[in-house]
Amino acid sequence: MSSALGDLRIVDFSRVLAGPFATMMLADLGAVVTKIERPGSGDDTRGWGPPFDDRGTATYFQSVNRNKESLALDLTDAADLATARRLAEAADVVVENFRPGVMDRLGLGDERLRAANPRLVYCSITGFGRGAGADLPGYDLLVQALGGLMHITGEPGGEPQKVGVALVDVLTGLFATVGILGALRHRDATGQGQRVEVNLLSSLLAALVNQASAFTSAGVSPRRMGNRHPSIAPYELLPTAEGDLVLAVGNDRQFRALCGVLDADPLAEDPRFATNTARVTHREALRAELVAQLAARPADEWAKTLTSVRVPAGVVNDVAGAFRLAEALGLAPVVEVPRPDGSTVRLPRNPIGLSATPPAYRSAPPAPPPLSR
Template sequence: MSEPISEPTPDAAPPAGAHAAPLAGMKVVDLSKILAGPYVTMSLADLGAEVVKVEHPAGGDPTRGWGPPFNGPDATYYLAANRNKRSVTLDLKSPAGQRAVHRMLADADVLVENFRPGSSLARAFDYRELCERYPRLVLLHISAFGESGPLRDEPGYDMVAQASAGLMSLTGEPDGPPLKAGYAMGDLGAALFGLVGVNAALVERERTGRGQYVTTSLYESQLALHINWATGYFATGERPARLGSGHPSLVPYQAYAAADGHFVIAVGNDVLFRRLCEALGHPEWAGDPRFATNRDRVAHRTALNAKLEAVLVDRGVDHWCALLGPLGVPVAPIRSLDEVYACPQTEALGMVQQVDHPDVGPLRQVAFPVNFRGVRPSVRSAPPKLGQHSREVLAELGYDKAGIDRLLHPEAPRDDTHGA
């Protein structure tokens, strides 16, 4: 009889450990840059895969310079999405650099790239050739606008995706300008869907023995995240309006000003609304025909919010959270990042891990947000310095010292008496 599985107690901090590595043994070649692709490969690395990040010798991933802030020689933007990887510098436009990548692909499981369609690199690493040459390879291509349509060849950054795919039209106050989301939702949305696609393809490969070409884009991912906004538009044909922190289908469900700051109330049904009204000393609001049901409250959003705002501004955030929370009314203070990372809940979850960086010493990282049998994947190594592992990785690929020198310093005189 097998040993019973010991489950962690609900209030125990999930330990960080190397055992949470479901993708251990997988090899990933990362030819991507900026955020969407690197976030996919960092996630695969967090899950145990061995990831080699290939960067151009002249500066590497552009996000290394996207600062301030900097921490050591690299911007914190780069440090956020590249841990648990090894860095190799190669000129991918050179035949020698391309041959080196093909050596990596010979036993790789996954390739991630975000080459612009039609570019010289997209032609050099054409997916049809790669799929034929490496039939077990799962190739993820992330683009700005997808594989077809009039915009397929256009480049794009997160801001472009948020604008062109509608997110900015939904973000901001009703009487204010469109705003981008605080997070890079275009890039991160594509990264998360790309991660799902890669793992699904790896599962399918277990059945078929063949890899495949997986694609997603910033634009497609944003459309997929519209969810209720899109279905509402399909049903009514009406252009949605910006609602600030409000919800198109629920009221009250937004941020409110208290005497000393802001907090949110999230009322999802009529029972909760009655509890809210009683706690605020106005049980009569629940019987007002304008507010009796959620449908009524949505129709009379402005009138109800005016009543709520007049009451809530008299007391502080802590007062309202302490009053409403025990009644089951969903409520929370709006925290800044310094408060989030000082919060006991953040600490209890073990979501911040520390790793040593060769230049800056202890480096804190936000860990992978999924546990496996109570164990969180570990931050095993710091985001690599540019080319930190070039010689190590190239030696593993079979290059001798002279061959490595020629790859890393192509301007040096060549000695063709040596091997690869």
């Protein structure tokens, strides 16, 4: 079966997560990606463990580097730098996430490369852009803090919390992927490449969506609300006779159905709870009513009954439970990716479904680069 991006050649100078995530997405869709790594040590994430797999490979590195070939080049060495420049000038796409100015000093900046290859799409990923924030280190935790995400995550009155995964890096990688594909569409139509720029802070601010527009459009700076939603109720975690239950009631029909299951129909007619706006206004009183009713049965029983009447509800899975659920739903969340010796490594499936050119899993993340050429 043909691939969507099989005619593309990508040279990837990026490290850690945002850039490698973007190039893996493109590689899954067929692009040939050459990952440039430091001789010996390679990408930082090769050493980010535990956990390691049965062969001693950091699972962090594995998560974003399948379908790539690796080339060890020392960019401080003249011969290696010349090799890197030849590869980049011949590529369709170059991706890098060095601090602003580094690639220019190496002679690998977008203007020089696009002078040699006007069709080149050059994607630069930074922490805080090329202006006043150029020298700030772009680490996900730092951006979660500076970008407001930690301020709205956690319990009211408690300490700010980071999200349990490097979400800003992942989102930035996705924005980079979209930008690259948009630039390639323009290149195919006009013959002209261009520079694609994304940065972690801008990506996070865009991904705050309704929380960001609360500030930009209404002047409201959101606050921590634990598992509650600022604009919907009930939309939170609630205790039951055994375990916690997530309720995500998004409209009045669902609320009436919830009240029916709880044998609490009068709540649906109560003026305090009859509409979503009223429920948000009176969320504390509503929570007290729901907790009293939910105490009658365990969370898993409530979840099954509520789901049967199309009320969004569920228990809190661990990661293993989440994969078991996806398997049970027929989503096949794990793929076996081949290693050169014929064995395989199990990795999460690319979530994109394409009927004619689906993602493919051609090769496991590359082995560590050699100590020298």
